[in-house]
Amino acid sequence: LQRQKEHEVVSEPFHFGDALVTEVRAKKSILVVGLDPQFEYMPPSLAEEMQRAFGSTTEAICRMFHAFNTEIIDAVAGVAVAVKPQIAFYERYGVWGMWAYEQTIKYAEKHGLLVIGDTKRCDGGDTAGAYANGHIGEVPFWGETPNPREPRYGPSTIRVHATTVVPYIGDNCLSRFVKLVREHGSGIFIVDKTSFVPNSSVEELDTVGGVKVWQSVASMIKHWGVGTEGALGYRSVGAVLGATKPDDAEWLRGELPDSWFLVPGYGAQGAGPKDAVLSANPDGLGCIVNSSRGITYPYMDFKNKRYVSNPNDYKTAAFRAAESARETLNNALKCADKYNF
Amino acid sequence: LQRQKEHEVVSEPFHFGDALVTEVRAKKSILVVGLDPQFEYMPPSLAEEMQRAFGSTTEAICRMFHAFNTEIIDAVAGVAVAVKPQIAFYERYGVWGMWAYEQTIKYAEKHGLLVIGDTKRCDGGDTAGAYANGHIGEVPFWGETPNPREPRYGPSTIRVHATTVVPYIGDNCLSRFVKLVREHGSGIFIVDKTSFVPNSSVEELDTVGGVKVWQSVASMIKHWGVGTEGALGYRSVGAVLGATKPDDAEWLRGELPDSWFLVPGYGAQGAGPKDAVLSANPDGLGCIVNSSRGITYPYMDFKNKRYVSNPNDYKTAAFRAAESARETLNNALKCADKYNF
Numbered sequence: 001l002q003r004q005k006e007h008e009v010v011s012e013p014f015h016f017g018d019a020l021v022t023e024v025r026a027k028k029s030i031l032v033v034g035l036d037p038q039f040e041y042m043p044p045s046l047a048e049e050m051q052r053a054f055g056s057t058t059e060a061i062c063r064m065f066h067a068f069n070t071e072i073i074d075a076v077a078g079v080a081v082a083v084k085p086q087i088a089f090y091e092r093y094g095v096w097g098m099w100a101y102e103q104t105i106k107y108a109e110k111h112g113l114l115v116i117g118d119t120k121r122c123d124g125g126d127t128a129g130a131y132a133n134g135h136i137g138e139v140p141f142w143g144e145t146p147n148p149r150e151p152r153y154g155p156s157t158i159r160v161h162a163t164t165v166v167p168y169i170g171d172n173c174l175s176r177f178v179k180l181v182r183e184h185g186s187g188i189f190i191v192d193k194t195s196f197v198p199n200s201s202v203e204e205l206d207t208v209g210g211v212k213v214w215q216s217v218a219s220m221i222k223h224w225g226v227g228t229e230g231a232l233g234y235r236s237v238g239a240v241l242g243a244t245k246p247d248d249a250e251w252l253r254g255e256l257p258d259s260w261f262l263v264p265g266y267g268a269q270g271a272g273p274k275d276a277v278l279s280a281n282p283d284g285l286g287c288i289v290n291s292s293r294g295i296t297y298p299y300m301d302f303k304n305k306r307y308v309s310n311p312n313d314y315k316t317a318a319f320r321a322a323e324s325a326r327e328t329l330n331n332a333l334k335c336a337d338k339y340n341f
Numbered sequence: 342l343q344r345q346k347e348h349e350v351v352s353e354p355f356h357f358g359d360a361l362v363t364e365v366r367a368k369k370s371i372l373v374v375g376l377d378p379q380f381e382y383m384p385p386s387l388a389e390e391m392q393r394a395f396g397s398t399t400e401a402i403c404r405m406f407h408a409f410n411t412e413i414i415d416a417v418a419g420v421a422v423a424v425k426p427q428i429a430f431y432e433r434y435g436v437w438g439m440w441a442y443e444q445t446i447k448y449a450e451k452h453g454l455l456v457i458g459d460t461k462r463c464d465g466g467d468t469a470g471a472y473a474n475g476h477i478g479e480v481p482f483w484g485e486t487p488n489p490r491e492p493r494y495g496p497s498t499i500r501v502h503a504t505t506v507v508p509y510i511g512d513n514c515l516s517r518f519v520k521l522v523r524e525h526g527s528g529i530f531i532v533d534k535t536s537f538v539p540n541s542s543v544e545e546l547d548t549v550g551g552v553k554v555w556q557s558v559a560s561m562i563k564h565w566g567v568g569t570e571g572a573l574g575y576r577s578v579g580a581v582l583g584a585t586k587p588d589d590a591e592w593l594r595g596e597l598p599d600s601w602f603l604v605p606g607y608g609a610q611g612a613g614p615k616d617a618v619l620s621a622n623p624d625g626l627g628c629i630v631n632s633s634r635g636i637t638y639p640y641m642d643f644k645n646k647r648y649v650s651n652p653n654d655y656k657t658a659a660f661r662a663a664e665s666a667r668e669t670l671n672n673a674l675k676c677a678d679k680y681n682f
Binding site: 036038039040041042044047048051052056057058060061086088089091092093094095097098099102118120121122123124125126127128130131133134135139140141142146147148149151156157158166167168169170171172191194196200201202203204205206207208209213216217220 | 377379380381382383385388389392393397398399401402427429430432433434435436438439440443459461462463464465466467468469471472474475476480481482483487488489490492497498499507508509510511512513532535537541542543544545546547548549550554557558561
């Protein structure tokens with residue numbers, strides 16, 4: 001995979017934390033667009049076309065996902081700083097699903113977008129290493145000879161700029177990812193506090209240290225981020241922080257002043273713009289906000305003429321929804337006196 | 342995917358907890374063989390053959406993984422109750438990696454083995470649902486018409502008998518998997534206590550309730566397992582329990598008397614047979630023990646003539662290593678007076 005080859009803003013060598021700063025400033029946007037293709041939400045016109053061309057097959061479904069994603073990427077490329085394909089929606093279709101995931105990454109990178117692969121992987125030892133190699137590093141490949149004891153290493157076809165990691169297994173998992181953050185300039189967002197309710201979860205348990213588990217995880221994120229700071233001041237080891245209470249957002253920002261937070265749950269999942277930007281630094285940097293369905297599927301609301309009045313205008317709908325989300329988030333930053341990038 | 346169609350022991354409808362009981366009794370074995378193909382460990386003769394046929398390509402690597410796995414499956418089919426492909430080692434090769442994963446599942450099922458997909462997935466809401474659909478349920482597909490609003494549902498190409506799940510996000514994740522356990526008879530193993538050291542991890546944190554996080558997770562596993570009991574007495578919602586201290590194994594068995602535990606870390610990862618079977622019930626049931634490298638790669642030790650003296654005899658080496666592991670584990674059960682199946 002090319003790393004920003006056609007995209008001139010980001011300086012080499014690649015550093016994810018720096019790249020995000022540069023992109024946010026260049027696009028005046030903290031918006032991330034989630035690419036979570038679901039069969040039931042595909043535009044009927046596109047579905048008909050794909051079914052006609054490829055039959056009632058898994059191939060047709062995944063080619064439809066790819067075609068849909070390319071339209072969305074074209075629409076949002078100037079407005080969003082990154083796209084975030086959620087791998088679950090691809091991998092459940094097996095080989096063809098993985099094809100759509102690969103092609104989507106490639107297309108987004110080519111069109112100047114950072115790509116955050118939302119994989120939430122979690123394992124330890126060599127297995128964590130294999131996940132890290134695949135998603136943000138290099139995989140073993142044929143060397144000069146066919147002898148497997150003499151491999152060379154190269155980027156996998158699913159490599160992204162940054163991925164998400166779950167901390168349950170702890171150091172034995174995180175260390176493998178952080179090693180590659182250091183070697184390749186890639187980024188990771190460690191899942192800390194999610195936006196799901198009700199919260200009967202591990203992350204909300206109270207520990208004897210007087211803090212919740214997610215606060216204890218914040219210490220891990222802090223520890224593993226040391227030394228990943230870029231020239232522009234931000235680390236490549238960040239956190240996933242669901243839109244949450246003001247106190248919690250403030251607490252986490254205090255712990256991790258120079259980490260990027262990936263904030264899911266905006267839009268369709270219910271959080272408002274004010275909540276979504278709670279953790280931003282005074283310079284307006286430090287958090288990026290994801291919206292998936294709110295950007296990709298507003299065309300389904302065509303009967304209410306929200307953005308468009310024809311379901312085939314899904315690309316226009318995505319563009320308008322993304323522009324609107326960018327403005328709304330920037331306004332929320334302005335109200336908090338943080339629109340300073 | 343067929344579910345045990347060619348395999349006559351297991352009764353319909355499929356129930357993972359029951360199927361494991363039946364298989365353990367039929368094969369007198371609690372051994373699970375991990376299929377974690379790594380390029381560097383492939384037999385040189387096979388590598389040469391594949392590189393000659395398919396060039397220095399990702400396709401050649403993944404066809405090699407598949408060919409290797411089919412040999413291992415042939416070797417262990419009568420000795421192991423299940424195989425456990427670790428998806429990390431496949432997905433890092435993208436499309437072709439997923440092909441090898443699909444084909445491996447298919448081949449193992451056809452040869453009478455239960456398949457545990459080691460995915461350790463973790464997410465919430467619709468995303469958790471998508472993972473669950475793909476790995477143990479059904480995915481949306483073309484219906485009678487090409488209209489995506491009128492889908493039908495069918496098994497995905499990567500569906501396995503059981504998968505592993507990480508509990509960090511809690512109910513919002515687990516509920517989606519358990520729904521499909523109930524609907525399709527599939528199994529899940531919720532990651533509770535792993536075998537990795539050092540243990541700077543979330544699972545080992547002390548909570549205010551006087552228990553560790555992994556003990557609190559045990560309560561979740563208990564809760565979500567209610568109602569998944571099979572006719573033979575075991576639930577389809579189990580736990581991943583690394584080989585551990587006797588007290589911990591006893592404690593977890595007390596909490597979850599009728600759950601299956603998947604025990605990793607045996608063999609190459611360092612745990613001995615006595616530790617591996619600590620959590621078995623008096624009837625010898627309740628735990629299955631995974632060995633990956635210890636079964637698949639002993640041919641690499643050919644210079645010491647451990648099992649074989651020629652590296653091309655990897656299939657024979659796997660068979661002998663699997664037979665030996667089965668006997669060693671059964672002997673450990675005998676010493677504990679638990680070899681009663």
